[in-house]
Amino acid sequence: xxKIKVSNVPFTGTPAQEQKLREAxxxxxxxxxxxxxxxxxxxxxxxxxxxxxxxxxxxxxDVSLEEVFxxxxxxxxxxxxxxxxxxxxxxxxxxxxxxxxxxxxxxFKQQLGIDAGQCTxxxxxxxxATRCIGCCGLAPVLTVNEDVYGKLTTDDVAxxxxxxx
Amino acid sequence: xxxAHILVCGGTGCSSSNSKEIFAKFESELKxxxxxxxxxxxxxxxxxxxxxxxxxxxxxxGAFYSQVKVEDVPEIVSEHLLKGRIVTRxxxxxxxxxxxxxxxxxxxxxxxxxxxxxxxxxVINPENIDEYIAYDGYQALAKVxxxxxxxxxxxxxxxxxxxxxxxxxxxxxxxxQFARNSxxxxxYVCCNADEGDPGAFMDRSVLEGDPHAVIEAMAIAxxxxxxxxxxxxxxxxxxxxxxxxxxxxxxxxxxxxxxxxIFGTDFNFDLDIRLGAGAFVxxxxxxxxxxxxxxxxxPRVRPPFPAVKGLFGQPTILNNVETYxxxxxxxxxxxxxxxxxxxxxxxGTKVFALGGKITNTGLVEIPMGTTLREIVEDIGGGIxxxxxxxxxxxxxxxxxxxxxxxxxxxxxxxxLLAIGxxxxxxxxIVMDEDTCMVDIAKFFLEFTVEESCGKCxxxxxxxxxxxxxxxxxxxxxATMEDxxxxxxxxxxxxxxxLCGLGQTAPNPVLSTLxxxxxxxxxxVRDKRCPAGVCKKLITYSIDPTKCIGCSKCARNCPVxxxxxxxxxxxxxxxxxxIKCGACIDQCRFKAISKK
Numbered sequence: 001x002x003k004i005k006v007s008n009v010p011f012t013g014t015p016a017q018e019q020k021l022r023e024a025x026x027x028x029x030x031x032x033x034x035x036x037x038x039x040x041x042x043x044x045x046x047x048x049x050x051x052x053x054x055x056x057x058x059x060x061x062d063v064s065l066e067e068v069f070x071x072x073x074x075x076x077x078x079x080x081x082x083x084x085x086x087x088x089x090x091x092x093x094x095x096x097x098x099x100x101x102x103x104x105x106x107x108f109k110q111q112l113g114i115d116a117g118q119c120t121x122x123x124x125x126x127x128x129a130t131r132c133i134g135c136c137g138l139a140p141v142l143t144v145n146e147d148v149y150g151k152l153t154t155d156d157v158a159x160x161x162x163x164x165x
Numbered sequence: 166x167x168x169a170h171i172l173v174c175g176g177t178g179c180s181s182s183n184s185k186e187i188f189a190k191f192e193s194e195l196k197x198x199x200x201x202x203x204x205x206x207x208x209x210x211x212x213x214x215x216x217x218x219x220x221x222x223x224x225x226x227g228a229f230y231s232q233v234k235v236e237d238v239p240e241i242v243s244e245h246l247l248k249g250r251i252v253t254r255x256x257x258x259x260x261x262x263x264x265x266x267x268x269x270x271x272x273x274x275x276x277x278x279x280x281x282x283x284x285x286x287x288v289i290n291p292e293n294i295d296e297y298i299a300y301d302g303y304q305a306l307a308k309v310x311x312x313x314x315x316x317x318x319x320x321x322x323x324x325x326x327x328x329x330x331x332x333x334x335x336x337x338x339x340x341x342q343f344a345r346n347s348x349x350x351x352x353y354v355c356c357n358a359d360e361g362d363p364g365a366f367m368d369r370s371v372l373e374g375d376p377h378a379v380i381e382a383m384a385i386a387x388x389x390x391x392x393x394x395x396x397x398x399x400x401x402x403x404x405x406x407x408x409x410x411x412x413x414x415x416x417x418x419x420x421x422x423x424x425x426x427i428f429g430t431d432f433n434f435d436l437d438i439r440l441g442a443g444a445f446v447x448x449x450x451x452x453x454x455x456x457x458x459x460x461x462x463x464p465r466v467r468p469p470f471p472a473v474k475g476l477f478g479q480p481t482i483l484n485n486v487e488t489y490x491x492x493x494x495x496x497x498x499x500x501x502x503x504x505x506x507x508x509x510x511x512x513g514t515k516v517f518a519l520g521g522k523i524t525n526t527g528l529v530e531i532p533m534g535t536t537l538r539e540i541v542e543d544i545g546g547g548i549x550x551x552x553x554x555x556x557x558x559x560x561x562x563x564x565x566x567x568x569x570x571x572x573x574x575x576x577x578x579x580x581l582l583a584i585g586x587x588x589x590x591x592x593x594i595v596m597d598e599d600t601c602m603v604d605i606a607k608f609f610l611e612f613t614v615e616e617s618c619g620k621c622x623x624x625x626x627x628x629x630x631x632x633x634x635x636x637x638x639x640x641x642x643a644t645m646e647d648x649x650x651x652x653x654x655x656x657x658x659x660x661x662x663l664c665g666l667g668q669t670a671p672n673p674v675l676s677t678l679x680x681x682x683x684x685x686x687x688x689v690r691d692k693r694c695p696a697g698v699c700k701k702l703i704t705y706s707i708d709p710t711k712c713i714g715c716s717k718c719a720r721n722c723p724v725x726x727x728x729x730x731x732x733x734x735x736x737x738x739x740x741x742x743i744k745c746g747a748c749i750d751q752c753r754f755k756a757i758s759k760k
Contacts, residue, residue, distance in 0.1 A: 032477060033439070035459030040401070040440060067460075074461040074618070076443030077401060093363030094558065094594045095520030097608055131443065133402055134366035135178040136520035137215025137527050148181035 009082055011052045018056060021045050025060040035061055035071055039078060048079045076131075084119045084126030086164045088112075090142040093132030100153070101140035105129060107157040124164070167205040169246060172222040174287065176211030176373055177366070177405055178527075179218040183235060184208075187219055190238040195246070204246055210374015212287035214274055215527040217257060222269075222287075229269050231257040274525050277544055279506065281514045282330075282367075282490035283530045286374030291409050294416040297377040303422050305493035306381050309388055310430045318389040319345060322492065325500035326512030331357055331448075331485030332563065332589045333665070334511070334578040340482055343472035344390040347480035352392035354383050355476060355483040357453060358399035358406070361445040362561030363612065365592035367516040368486035370528050372399070372406035375490065376413035380423065380436060382492035387434045390482060395436040398453050401443070410438060445562075445616035449664045450483045451475075452618070463620045464664035485590065487516055507533030511577035521558075521594035524549050534575040537567060541595055552597035556680070560589030562609045562616075563669030565676025566602060585676040587669070601698035602681040603688055607635045609673040613666065624667030627658040631674060638685060640701040641692040648685055652678060693760070700744045703759045709734035711756035718748035718757060 024041045028034040038061055042053050049072050058065040072078045090096075090105040105116075108127055112120055119126040135141055138150025142160075149160060173179075173188045188208055195201045212220050217231035223241070228251050230241065237255055244250045253261060259272040269275050280286075289296035297303070309318050323338025344352060356379060360368040372379060383395045399407055414436055417423040425433045439457050446452045447462040454476040456462035475481025491513060495503045504512045511533040517540065520526050524546030531540065537557055541547065548554055556566040559576075565586035567574065574580050578588050596605065610632045619625045634651045637643040655671035655678075662668045678685060687693050694702040707718070707727075712734040719727040719735055726742040729735030737748070737757075749757045 033457050033459035036439065036442060036456065037459075040442065070461050071459070074444060074463075075441075078442055094561070094592065094608070095364045095526070097363075098521040098594060098596060098600060098605075131361065131402065131445075132363040132366070133177070134360075134369045135181045135215065136364055136366060136518060137178040137218060138181060139520060139526070141181070150181060 011050050013046055013050075013052060017045050021053070021056055022060055025057065029061055035063060035068070036075075039068070039072060043078060048082045050080065081117070082119065082123075084124050086125050086144050087128070088125055088142060088144050089128050089130035089133075091131070091133050091140065092129045093136065093139075095132070095136035096140040099139045101142075103154050104140055104142065104152055104157060107154045108161075111157060111161060125161070167203060168225075169204045170224045171204060171206045171246075172209045172224070172287070173206065174210075174212050174218060174220040175208040175291075175405070176215070176218075176287075176370055177403075178211070178215035179220055180405060182219050184219040186235050187221065187233055187238060190235050191221075191242070194239055194242040198242055198247055200242070200246055207290045208292070209289065210286040210291050211283075211370040211528055213278075213283065213370075213528040213530075214257075214525060216525050217527075226251060226266060227268060228252075228266055229257045229260050230255040273543055273546065274527075274529075277535065277539055278530050279514050279532050280530050281494060281503075281506075282371060282378075282487050282516050283374070283528065284494070285378065286370055286528075289375065291374055291376055292412050294377060294413065294420060297375070301497060302377055302493075303381055305496035306384050306388075306422065307428050309385050309496060310428045310432055315345060315389045315391065318385060318496070321496060321500050322389075325495045325503040326507075326510075327488065327491055327495060327503065328511065328578060329485055330487035330491075330515065330588075330590070332560070332587065334588060337484060337488055340472060340484070341386060341389050343470065344392075344480045344482045347473050349480050351394075351477075351479045352387075352390055353476045353479055353481040354387045354390065354392045354395040355454070355457070355481060356383055356395070356397040356489060357448065357450070357483055357485045358397055358403075359441045359448045359453060360400060360403075360486070360590060361448045361616075362563075362590050362592045364518060364520050364594050365561060365590045366518045367528060367591050369403050369406050371486050371490050371516075372403070373409055376406075376410045377417065378493060379410075379486055379489045380413055380417055382489035383436060384423070384427070384434045385492055385496065386482060386484065386489070388432055390480070392482075393433045393435070395434065396439050396457055396476070397436065398439050398441060398447070398457055401440040407438065407440065414438070444618070445612070446618045446664070446666050449666055452664065453483065454481060461618075463618045464666075466663065487591070508575065508577045510579055515576070515588065515591060517559075517591045517593040519545050519593050519595070522548050522552065522597040522600070523595040531576075533577045536573050536575050538572045540576070540593065541572070545595065548595065548597050552599065554595065555598050555600055556596045556602065558586075558594040558596065558605065558673075559592065560587040560669075560672070561592050562612050563587060563665065563672055564589045564592075565672045566596070566605065566680060567676075568680040570680075585672070585679055587672070599696055599698070601639075601694055601696035602677040602684050603635065603638055603694075604696075604698045606674045606677045607632065607639060610635060610670065613670040617666065617670075621661075621663035621667060623658045623661040624663070624670065627654060627662075628667070628670050630654060631658065631671060635674065638688045639694070639699040641688060643689045645686070645689055648678070648682075648689065697759050703744060704739050705737050705742055705744065705746075705748065705757060705759050706739075707735050707737055708756045708758065711754050713754060713756075715754075717751050717753070721747050721751045723747060 028038045058068045191206045221230040327337045328334040447456045451465040452462045471481045516530045714732040726738045
C-alpha cells in the first residue's frame, strides 16, 4: 500500500456540486454495497475526494467517516489530491515495461519536475504510473486524459508535453 | 441486404489508434459516394492482431487491411467498394497472394488458432443483441431452461472438463456443484472481470467483443445453482468494456432474457455491474466479494468457501470472464465436443495475450497442449530485430519465467505448474536477450509489494524484505548467502500467506532463481548485469580505436561527464556519469559501449 498523502490544496467545492452529490447518494444508499459506487460518483463530481467530500458521503450513507476513509485509501483510483488539468498516465504493465516505459516515466518526472502522484505547481499536469490499460499491442503506452499515445521512445516525451502547453 | 460489409475493429488497441475516426470517415465517405444503402459499416470487437491495428476487414472478399489511416478511407471506398479493386498496398502482407487474397485463416497468426471463447470477437457488432442471437445466441439458455434440470447442467459442465480460466484452474462443474448443494434462499453468481495481471487483456476483449456470451453463461450458472442475482465486477480502467456490457444488459432486459420469467419459465435472473477501483488483490475471490459489499477489498480466511458463505454471507460462485465465454457453446455442442480439444487434464482452448518482444503482439486462442515454441515462433512471428528468445513469462505477478530450454513444453495447467510457472489469466510476455531476469523479478515483486493489502504478515513484511534483497542484488551489494536466504524466504511466504496473492508472489523470484541462477550470480559475484539493464552495475566506455573525436557525445551529455579534444578519442568520467544512455544514441561510429 502506498503512503497516504493528504491534500494541502484548499477545498473549493460549490453548493451545486454538493446538491448533485447528495441527490446521487440518496439513490445509492438503497443498493447493497453502495459505498464504492457512492465514492466513484463523488470523485466524478469533484475530481478527487477531500475530507470535506468524505464527510458528506459518510453522513448520507450513514457509515462512519473512519470506514469511508478506510475504503478511499484502500483503492488506488480514489485520490485524496486534486489532479492536473492534463492527467498523464504512463503504463507500467509488463508488456510496456519490457519495452522501456520505465525510462519514459523517468523522463516525464525529470521534464515536469514532479514525482509520481504529484501535480505541477500551475495545476496543469499530474503524473501517475498506471496499471496495464490493455492495449499491449501499442506498447509502450501512455494516456493524457482520454488521448492514447503508443509505440513511444523517450524522445517523444518533450513533444507530448509541448502539445498541451 | 447489403452487398458488402466493412468491419472496423473497435477493440481497445485499435480504438487507441483512431479506429473510431476511421469508422466515422467510412460512413461519411460511403454516404458521399451514394453507397450507404449497399455497404454496411460495423464496429466489432478485437480481431486479435493488435500489432497491426487499426484493422479493417471488407467482406465478401475478406480483405484484411492493416494499419489503416483515416486518409486511406477514401481510397478504400473509391477503389475497393466502388470499382471493385482491392487496395493491395494496405493489405496485411501475409494475405497478399499472386491470385488475389489469401484467407486470413491461412496466415501464420491465425492458422494454429482455434477460437471458442473468442469465436464471435471481431465477427459481430457487440452492441447489437440481434447479431448475437443470429449466431445461436441465448439458445443454450433456452435449452437449459426448457429441457434440462439444474443437475443436468452441472453434469454437462463437469463432463466437459472445463477448468477456471482465471488462474488456478479449479474444475468449474465442481464449483457449481458445491454452490448447488448449499441450502439457502438467496445465492449469487459473480463474474470476475477484474483483470489485473499486467499484460493480460483477454477478458477485456471478450467483454468488448462478445458481452452477451458472458451474460448468457451467468444466467445458465444461476439456473444451475439456484440463484436470481448476478454481479459483474469489472475494472474501471476498461471503459469500452463497461459501456458495451451496460448496453448488452439493457438489451437483454428489453428482450426478456434478463428479468422475471425468462423464456416463460419461473426462472428469474438479473445482473448488476460493480466497478473496481484499482486494487489488484480484488482479483482474489474473497477480496472481490468484500469489495462488491462496498468495503476495503481484503481477502477472508477460507473455509468457509464462497460456495458455502460468499457475497453478503450467502452461497456464491465466482468465475472468470473467459470461463463463462465457453459455457453456452458447451451446452449447445455437448461436453464431448469440448473435451475433444486439449490435453488429458486441461480441456478446451486458452486465450493468451501475447506481448513484449514479439512481432505479432495481440490475442491468440489455442488448444491446450500447443507448445510454447508454436506460440512464439509460428503464431507470434518470432522475436523482432534478430534478437534471441530468452524467456517467456506467464501468469503475471503470480507466475514465472519459462527459459528457452523448455520452449517445447506443451502449455496446460499442470505442465506450467510443474515448471514453476502457472497459467494465470493468460498473459504471455516474451523476453529477449536484452531483458535482465533479476530486474524482471524485481519488477513483479515491486508490483505485489505495492498491491499487498497488508492484512497478513508474511505477505506484507515478507515480500517487502524479499524486494530489499533483490535491490541488493541489482545494486551489487548482495552476497551468495543472500541468494540462499532469498530462496528460503520465498518458500516461507508461499506457505504462510493468507490468500493467493501472497502465496504466489515469490514465484517470479523462485523461477528466475531456478532457471537463471547464473545471472543472479553474475550480479553478486562479478558485480555485472549481463543484459546491461541494472544501472548501478553498468559502466559506459568509449573505444579509442573507434572514436574519431567528433565531440557529439560530449555536447549531448547532460552532466558533462565526457571530455576530450576534437579529433582525438574522448573519455567518460565514470564518477560523473548518470548512465542515461544519451551518448550511445548520439554516436554514429558505435564507439560507445555499456558493460
